[in-house]
Amino acid sequence: MKGVISASQNDQKVIMVGLLVIFACVLFYSAEGLHVFGVIGNGSVADQYLYESSNLTGSTNIVNSIVWDLRGFDTMGEEIVFFTAAIGVAFATRRIKPKKKSHVGREK
Amino acid sequence: MDLIVKQVTKIIFPFIILYGFYIALHGHLTPGGGFAAGAIIGSAFALLVIAFDERDVEHKLTVHGLIDLKSVAGFFMILIIGKMGYSMRVVLIESQTLFNLWSGGFTMMMNLAGTFMVSSAIILMIYSLEKEAWKK
Numbered sequence: 001m002k003g004v005i006s007a008s009q010n011d012q013k014v015i016m017v018g019l020l021v022i023f024a025c026v027l028f029y030s031a032e033g034l035h036v037f038g039v040i041g042n043g044s045v046a047d048q049y050l051y052e053s054s055n056l057t058g059s060t061n062i063v064n065s066i067v068w069d070l071r072g073f074d075t076m077g078e079e080i081v082f083f084t085a086a087i088g089v090a091f092a093t094r095r096i097k098p099k100k101k102s103h104v105g106r107e108k
Numbered sequence: 109m110d111l112i113v114k115q116v117t118k119i120i121f122p123f124i125i126l127y128g129f130y131i132a133l134h135g136h137l138t139p140g141g142g143f144a145a146g147a148i149i150g151s152a153f154a155l156l157v158i159a160f161d162e163r164d165v166e167h168k169l170t171v172h173g174l175i176d177l178k179s180v181a182g183f184f185m186i187l188i189i190g191k192m193g194y195s196m197r198v199v200l201i202e203s204q205t206l207f208n209l210w211s212g213g214f215t216m217m218m219n220l221a222g223t224f225m226v227s228s229a230i231i232l233m234i235y236s237l238e239k240e241a242w243k244k
Contacts, residue, residue: 054206055201057201057212057213057214057215058136058200058201058204058206058211058212058213058215059136059137059211059212059213059215059216060136060137060206060207060211060212061135061136061137061138061139061141061215063139063141064135064136064140064141064215064219065136065212065215067141068135068141068142068215068218068219068222069213069214069215069218072185072188072189072214072218073189075142075218075222076182076185076186076189079182079185079222079225079226079229080182082225082226082229083178083182083225083228083229083232085229085233086228086229086230086232086233086236087175087232089232089233089236089237090171090232090233090235090236092236093236093237093239093240094236095239
């Protein structure tokens with residue numbers, strides 16, 4: 001384990017800080033290209049959901065079409081989390097049947 | 109529980125189930141959807157469990173049956189989301205008219221599958237906790 005990375009701990013810190021600075025620069029540069037928050041009509045995905053969801057999914061309830069069709073995988077993950085909680089409750093409160101052959105030592 | 113509670117539960121139970129399926133089937137037209145419908149159906153079974161003895165109710169829906177129901181509903185959900193392609197979606201939506209009951213494309217089927225998943229999870233939780241309360 002010692003000889004795998006030859007740099008000392010000080011050098012590792014310098015490398016980490018440099019990588020973080022580069023990553024922050026990339027994030028700031030990409031944040032410049034985002035559309036303005038809260039403004040309708042600049043080609044974001046919210047516009048597509050608002051104006052075309054009835055044509056895309058055929059349902060007139062926009063909230064329902066987003067939750068159950070356009071973001072269907074997200075909803076399925078929520079359901080899986082919910083059912084995992086239910087299975088946890090069923091597992092924690094299960095009945096443990098006493099074994100019939102285990103009382104040989106106790107009874108007699 | 110009381111005789112009054114038992115009789116009222118017997119009368120009102122199918123109507124609560126019917127209302128839950130109404131919410132599920134009209135989810136793409138009116139407010140509501142799979143989560144609300146599943147909660148309503150689960151609350152109907154909670155009323156049944158509270159009003160009657162646990163031993164009268166349990167033989168209808170067992171824990172393994174509920175888990176199987178959820179598995180089948182989840183399989184249909186994956187089928188609807190993943191395997192049915194874009195072309196079939198377009199054909200299905202173009203054969204329907206907006207604002208009718210038979211509209212909504214895949215949203216209606218997803219609502220039904222989600223209703224089964226949520227209601228089976230809620231019923232499973234309620235039965236398990238009720239068993240724990242009756243165990244003593």
